[in-house]
Amino acid sequence: xGGITQSPKYLFRKEGQNVxxxxxxxxxxxxxxxxxxxxxxxxxxxxxxxxxxDFQKGDIAEGYSVSREKKESFPLTVTSAxxxxxxxxxxxSSIVGQGYEQFFGPGTRLTVL
Amino acid sequence: xxxxxxxxxxxxxxxAETVTLSCTYDTSESDYxxxxxxxxxxxxxxxxxxxxxxxxQNATENRFxxxxxxxxxxxxxxxxxxxxxxxxxYFCAYRRRRDDKIIFGKxxxxxxxx
Numbered sequence: 001x002g003g004i005t006q007s008p009k010y011l012f013r014k015e016g017q018n019v020x021x022x023x024x025x026x027x028x029x030x031x032x033x034x035x036x037x038x039x040x041x042x043x044x045x046x047x048x049x050x051x052x053x054d055f056q057k058g059d060i061a062e063g064y065s066v067s068r069e070k071k072e073s074f075p076l077t078v079t080s081a082x083x084x085x086x087x088x089x090x091x092x093s094s095i096v097g098q099g100y101e102q103f104f105g106p107g108t109r110l111t112v113l
Numbered sequence: 114x115x116x117x118x119x120x121x122x123x124x125x126x127x128x129a130e131t132v133t134l135s136c137t138y139d140t141s142e143s144d145y146x147x148x149x150x151x152x153x154x155x156x157x158x159x160x161x162x163x164x165x166x167x168x169x170q171n172a173t174e175n176r177f178x179x180x181x182x183x184x185x186x187x188x189x190x191x192x193x194x195x196x197x198x199x200x201x202x203y204f205c206a207y208r209r210r211r212d213d214k215i216i217f218g219k220x221x222x223x224x225x226x227x
Contacts, residue, residue: 033214040219042204042217042218042219042220045214048214088156092158096213097213099146099165099208099210101160101163102215104159106157
């Protein structure tokens, strides 16, 4: 089955630690995205990538970093510089261009203790 | 900058009734796409319906249909014969044709009353 996987489903970290969220897709999509979801805020774009080895900042990139070494993978690192990292994180992918919709993974709930 | 506004944070509807969720957007573009996504309690985002701005005909998917008013920049979602499984958060979203980013509204939480 084609789709997007995110792991882990729940993640706990101590303050001051970096943590990496995994996102993998086998849909052969060129574009991948990371969103943060907070109650009452909708989805806010953190980073996106349209091609391997290239990515752009979204609206709330501060305190986050990404890499895109493979087409299938787009991991997100939440660094200690992110002041309020507790949130639900969603990864998505899409075909580039032509107004295609984005397909989403199941999400990761990150809690900072 | 493009914005998407959902003015109803929460709504309730009786099972089997019809409900309409509102969405307005602001853009200076003429060629774009609009979407409605559903996020049930599992939090998995699911595409409900997609509308291309250059098409005058309103999109329909089974019990889901839209009322697309381009001049008014309005894109409402109508759910007919509401079912318990329709209970979810619904997000309206906008995408320019020449862009790969999607802009989401803040969502409307829909409750279905048995």
